[in-house]
Amino acid sequence: MIHAFDVALFLHLLGVVVWVGGMVFAHFCLRPAAQELTPQSRLPLMESALGTFFGWVSVSIVVILLTGGFMLSKVGDMRAPWPVLAMAGTGVLMMLLFGHLRFAMYPRVQRAVQAQRWPDGAAAIGSIRRIVVVNLVLGVVTIAFGVLGRV
Numbered sequence: 804m805i806h807a808f809d810v811a812l813f814l815h816l817l818g819v820v821v822w823v824g825g826m827v828f829a830h831f832c833l834r835p836a837a838q839e840l841t842p843q844s845r846l847p848l849m850e851s852a853l854g855t856f857f858g859w860v861s862v863s864i865v866v867i868l869l870t871g872g873f874m875l876s877k878v879g880d881m882r883a884p885w886p887v888l889a890m891a892g893t894g895v896l897m898m899l900l901f902g903h904l905r906f907a908m909y910p911r912v913q914r915a916v917q918a919q920r921w922p923d924g925a926a927a928i929g930s931i932r933r934i935v936v937v938n939l940v941l942g943v944v945t946i947a948f949g950v951l952g953r954v
């Protein structure tokens with residue numbers, strides 16, 4: 804029999820796959836390929852690709868939070884095993900970093916591309932890349948906490 808917990812875990816993991824897998828693709832595949840292009844081609848491409856990806860991440864975050872909150876309520880809330888609480892902690896940190904990236908840094912890329920200020924755009928993309936690397940490492944650590952916390 805399929806329980807609500809199983810459905811929540813399935814959706815939770817789908818959200819994680821989209822978010823963490825998307826960061827792997829952006830960092831290890833899209834970015835090196837885009838480096839070959841001129842700034843005039845590269846920055847509009849990155850602006851468009853990141854804008855679409857950030858939409859998917861936003862949906863994933865809503866799903867991860869709703870399903871994570873539901874499952875947490877079933878495994879004891881604040882009395883859950885410590886790795887589950889650690890997962891929630893690093894997960895929320897990842898979400899805050901994403902919020903900074905989406906609402907403070909990405910608009911700088913958009914403004915630079917619109918005004919064709921390529922050096923500014925490249926600097927803003929560089930800042931986004933550093934945060935994505937941090938979030939990627941946190942994502943892997945968070946998955947490890949999730950696996951450790953199985954009850």
Ligand code: HEM
Nearest residue numbers: 819871872874875891894895942945946949950952953954
């Ligand atoms: C931010 C709030 C989050 C909360 C409240 C939360 C909560 C939970 C809970 C309660 C479970 C079920 C644990 C169990 O089976 O006993 C779970 C599973 C899991 N979570 Fe999260 N989570 C959050 C974010 C994340 C994030 C951001 C990631 C990864 C980047 C993640 C990765 C996982 C994984 C891989 C599992 C499956 C563990 C397994 O069954 O092996 N979680 N989560």
